[in-house]
Amino acid sequence: MKRMILMAALVAGPALAQDDMVFDDSIVGQCVQAAADAGAAEACIGKAADDCMTRNPGGESTYGMNFCIGQEAAVWDGLLNAEYQRVMASDKEIDAQTKADGYGAPELAPALKAMQRAWIAYRDTTCTYEASQWGGGTGAGPAYAGCMMRLTAMQTLYLRDTGPF
Amino acid sequence: MNIRLFIALGLIAGPVWAAEDTPEELRAACFEMSAMMGQLAPCAGEAAQVCLEAKTGSANKGASAAVMAECFAPEAEWWDQKATAEYERVLADFQKMNAADQSEAVKAFHAAWLTYRDAKCDVAIAGFGLGAGSNLPVIICRMNESAEHAVYLSVRGK
Numbered sequence: 001m002k003r004m005i006l007m008a009a010l011v012a013g014p015a016l017a018q019d020d021m022v023f024d025d026s027i028v029g030q031c032v033q034a035a036a037d038a039g040a041a042e043a044c045i046g047k048a049a050d051d052c053m054t055r056n057p058g059g060e061s062t063y064g065m066n067f068c069i070g071q072e073a074a075v076w077d078g079l080l081n082a083e084y085q086r087v088m089a090s091d092k093e094i095d096a097q098t099k100a101d102g103y104g105a106p107e108l109a110p111a112l113k114a115m116q117r118a119w120i121a122y123r124d125t126t127c128t129y130e131a132s133q134w135g136g137g138t139g140a141g142p143a144y145a146g147c148m149m150r151l152t153a154m155q156t157l158y159l160r161d162t163g164p165f
Numbered sequence: 166m167n168i169r170l171f172i173a174l175g176l177i178a179g180p181v182w183a184a185e186d187t188p189e190e191l192r193a194a195c196f197e198m199s200a201m202m203g204q205l206a207p208c209a210g211e212a213a214q215v216c217l218e219a220k221t222g223s224a225n226k227g228a229s230a231a232v233m234a235e236c237f238a239p240e241a242e243w244w245d246q247k248a249t250a251e252y253e254r255v256l257a258d259f260q261k262m263n264a265a266d267q268s269e270a271v272k273a274f275h276a277a278w279l280t281y282r283d284a285k286c287d288v289a290i291a292g293f294g295l296g297a298g299s300n301l302p303v304i305i306c307r308m309n310e311s312a313e314h315a316v317y318l319s320v321r322g323k
Contacts, residue, residue: 115281118283125277125278135266
């Protein structure tokens with residue numbers, strides 16, 4: 001029985017810790033909204049993860065960092081998706097108008113799609129490169145997660161600055 | 166002194182004095198300052214601005230897209246070469262250390278970056294229309310992206 005309890009505790013440990021950890025998913029959105037320009041918005045990157053690492057016991061352990069950074073990365077990923085859809089919808093409208101007007105301008109929507117596809121490969125290889133610099137060390141996990149969060153946020157802010165406003 | 170010669174010398178000396186540094190020196194200083202700060206300082210394109218002032222008397226007025234392209238193209242080229250040089254330096258360092266994982270990682274990263282840069286800069290020109298007269302937005306986009314990549318490699322490649 002004692003052994004079973006011990007085993008159960010070992011198995012449940014990380015799951016419990018994750019359930020207990022608090023992440024405020026309103027920080028990123030509020031910070032970006034309040035930012036006056038792209039430079040100020042860049043300062044929002046990492047704020048929610050920092051808050052999570054500070055307010056949770058064990059938040060600064062490798063496990064805690066992975067959790068907190070992963071949570072913030074997920075928030076940015078949602079924002080990025082929304083920005084991409086917004087710009088894509090606008091690009092398609094402009095392309096249709098350009099075609100109707102008879103201009104021979106290169107289309108915007110396929111260029112945006114190609115860029116986003118190239119960005120995904122760029123993001124993954126950048127973060128693999130950054131993680132590789134930790135060798136096999138425990139820092140590689142948080143380094144990869146932090147890189148994904150940073151690049152996803154940067155791409156969100158780049159698309160956010162792309163018209164229409 | 167002959168007044169005409171004086172004016173002529175003044176005119177010639179003017180921009181040289183204002184610029185003081187050659188475009189090469191301005192760009193190298195920008196790269197070094199950025200590497201020290203750990204991120205691209207807002208100085209990419211400075212040499213192109215000096216070039217515009219020399220051509221038009223003002224960096225912000227009266228320059229046609231063609232003249233701007235003449236000034237920005239050499240700077241975009243310089244940063245492109247800097248990015249390549251930094252990549253080759255980083256790769257050579259990893260290879261010297263027999264760091265196979267890092268070597269492969271930086272190769273894949275640099276190749277993906279190049280594809281991404283060109284795709285991103287295509288977005289800059291899309292919608293402008295054929296015969297818009299200049300690919301200036303592409304030139305400036307490539308300059309900025311290459312500068313950022315060169316500085317990134319110099320900071321993260323040590």
